[in-house]
Amino acid sequence: MDIIKETVLDYVSKPSVNNAILIKGQWGSGKTFYWNNVLAPSIEDKLKDGKLEEKDVAVKYISLYGLDSIEGLQKEIFSQFINFKNAKEGFLKKHKRIKKGKLALNAAKFVLQGAGNYLNIGNGELKMDFNNLVNLKDIVICFDDLERTTIDIEKVLGYINTLVEHSGVKVILLAHEEEIELEKYKEIKEKIIGKTLLYELNVENVISQILISDLIENQILINDLERNKTKIIEVFEQSGSNNLRILIQSLGDIESIYNVAGEEIIQGLNDSIKDSLIIFTLALSFAVKTNQISTKLFESTSSSQDFDSQIIGAKMMERHKKNDGTYQLEPILEFSKNFLDRYDIERKFFKCSELLVCQARLDSEKIKGELNFILQIQDSKPSNIDLLFGLEEIPDNKVNEIVDDVLTQIENGQVSLSKYSYCLEIILMLIKEKIIQFDEQQVYEKFLKGIDSIRKNGSLTDSFQIYNNLSQSNEIKIKEINTLIQKTYEEMKSEHTYKKQFDFYRSAFKSETRTIFLQEFHRNTLQLPSNIISPDEFFNEGLVKFTNKELRQFNMSLRVRFKNFTNMTNDEKQWLNGLKTCANLFLQGKEEKKLSYLFIEETIKTIDELEVN
Known part of the structure; x- marks a missing residue:
């Protein structure tokens, strides 16, 4: 049985009340969710089935968080009864609770004007008694976040008391009461809040x-x-x-x-x-x-x-x-x-x-x-490597078989380099615990062969987590393997960088890949290929075959890439100077004038400017 729900339903069913109900609970405990998904629907059903069947049932929710005045709170209550989308269709007819007096008509006129802030007209402010604009009798309002309001707590509770005693409103408050530390709250609470219910989350x-x-x-x-x-x-x-x-x-x-x-x-x-x-x-x-x-x-x-x-x-x-x-x-x-x-x-x-x-x-x-x-x-099925890493998944009668298979994969370089260190540690631990009967030196040699195989034939893609996957063991063999793993990784990384440079700059040699080269050249972080492609090869196999548009694009990319000549290494400076020399030799003695020569001259000038700067 939901005691809180039954208590609240009994409260809202009464013809009249003279106090509010407080539901307290910690922040994040689900008070608002409980209101929206349990209490509010239950109250609406109760009122529709009861004495108020023929009346305009209204159950409203208002957060006090962010409100800083009683007038602001009044406006918030009034706004609950206005649908701006339907304002031009005659909201007075649609809202039975909005009174049809002069003040209500002024408010309607104002809403229909479509002002951004519907409480201002022209240079002045429309003063209205919001309580007299709406018939609040028998409506139920949930005021949430009582502890977070910046309105004086005495004024808030005084206004709520007025709603209850004089306007016939049924009020439910939601709050993390322990956060309200004011002494005067405790004094006022006794007069205004009839029952305090503790909401504890039932997940x-x-x-x-x-x-x-x-x-x-x-x-x-x-x-x-x-x-x-x-x-x-x-x-x-x-x-x-x-x-x-x-x-x-x-x-x-x-x-x-x-x-x-x-x-x-x-x-x-x-x-x-x-x-x-x-x-x-x-x-x-x-x-x-x-x-x-x-x-x-x-x-x-x-x-x-x-x-x-x-x-x-x-x-x-x-x-x-x-x-x-x-x-x-x-x-x-x-x-x-x-x-x-x-x-x-x-x-x-x-x-x-x-x-x-x-x-x-x-x-x-x-x-x-x-x-x-x-x-x-x-x-x-999980691989034997995976089973070795999760030892608890291995049956006793399968340990030797699985370790033997793993060692075969290790020796053949079929395991990611990043797994070698912990693999060795696990196997040596099994040997020391006498769970398996393997020779430590033979195991160690299999790891050496495997790492050498990876260095010659392996891929760098599985190895970028190397430094996060090295055993912290002080055993000599594991430390030696760790050193070899790191050395192998750095060698593979260097080779990978070399190949990446090699492939990238040679993409300038073919028309079908040159577009990508020109798009990426100014963003590419690799150094100019001084030790990969000579300036002479790049000029004769690449630059001289560029279209005029590609020559202009390369020249612009060169400027963007090197805004400051000091950003280049000495090798890059020498490479650019070599490229300039190739271009000058190519243009030397050319009697025929071509548009492409003009763009090659532009590249020479760009290199000169970079050198000066």
């Missing part, structure tokens, strides 16, 4: 109300939330916030992700994936908005695989710190333990959700890309 009831309200419209999400109701309650209670606003906002974020992804992708995802998305988004929202974790905690985490690797790293670091007496739970591990580990969810991280919750970025490309990727792989 199970609220979630049920949310699912049948219009807050969530996506029917697929409504079904998924219904299936996860118990887990949602647990996440909410575990957060310790008791703040309904965070819950509602988080559910809104999830609906945004569902809507952007589209029905085809969402319906294609397994329930276990959607459950994971819901729980992760809720958990992250509460952790961030209650300041339990930083919004930047997952900035460098690009995928669920990265998250899993970081968790493994944090667990390993936790083990080392416990051993040396400096134990302190890593933030990412603390988040996982406090919010995720208790739930049997298939996936513990969604980048699209993290971007929305932590950075307020509704990235449609990321949402569709990530969820579509999951859709393609969701039915595939």
Whole structure:
């Protein structure tokens, strides 16, 4: 039984009252939601079925937050009975409660003028007794945010008392009463407020109300939330916030992700994936908005695989710190333990959700890309590498088989370089614990071969998280592997940069790729290719084949790129001077005049100007 609802319905059903009702509760506890979704509809139904059946039932909601005068409050009440869109259609006929006296006609005239501020006419202000413009008898008004009003509390409650005793208004107040610290409030309250009811959030009831309200419209999400109701309650209670606003906002974020992804992708995802998305988004929202974790905690985490690797790293670091007496739970591990580990969810991280919750970025490309990727792989079995990183998933009789397969992949360079460090640490730990019987030196040599294979044949794309995924172990072999991983990464990075420069500047040699080169040249952060393409090769294979329009565009890009000659390295200066020399030699002795020569001369002048500046 809802005691608050029954008490309020009894109050509004009385022919007359001489006091107001106060419903108190903490900020964010859901008082406003409770009013909008439970009390207001119940009051309307009650009054329509009761003695007031033939009357104009009016149940209004007004927030006192931001109001700074009684007159402003009166205007707000009056405005509740005016629909500006229908003003020209005769709002007096449509609103039974607006009195048809002279003042009301003046007000109507004013509204129809369509003034921006409907309380000002010309240079003067229209003075009206708003209480006499509207018949307030038997209407119900909910005044919210009593503790946030800047109007003197004595005046507010005095005005509310006038509404109750003289205008026949039934008043329900919503407030976080503990925030009203004025002594005079306590004195006045006894005279004006008849009953004080404590609203305490019942999250199970609220979630049920949310699912049948219009807050969530996506029917697929409504079904998924219904299936996860118990887990949602647990996440909410575990957060310790008791703040309904965070819950509602988080559910809104999830609906945004569902809507952007589209029905085809969402319906294609397994329930276990959607459950994971819901729980992760809720958990992250509460952790961030209650300041339990930083919004930047997952900035460098690009995928669920990265998250899993970081968790493994944090667990390993936790083990080392416990051993040396400096134990302190890593933030990412603390988040996982406090919010995720208790739930049997298939996936513990969604980048699209993290971007929305932590950075307020509704990235449609990321949402569709990530969820579509999951859709393609969701039915595939976890790899042995994944099983090794989540040891608890490995049956006792499969440990040797899985480790052996992982070592084969390691040796052949088939595992991301970013996973080598923790992989070695886990395997060495299993050896030391005598769970597996492998020779440490042979294991170490397999890792050396694998890293060498990656250096020769691997891709840099899986290696950008290298420095975040190095074991903190003090074991000599692991430290040596870490050093080799970093060295290999830097070599691959250098080779990658070289190839990127090589490909970019050679795109100027072909007409089909030259447009992209010219569009990107002034924005490209790579240095001029002094050690990749000689000025002579660039001029003869590229520049001299440019159309006149392309020559002009290259010249303009050159100016934009180097507004100040001192921004260039010495190698770049020498390269530009070499390009200028090539151009001068090309033009030397040319008796025939061509328009293209004029644009090449412009490029020479640009280089001269850059050199002077």
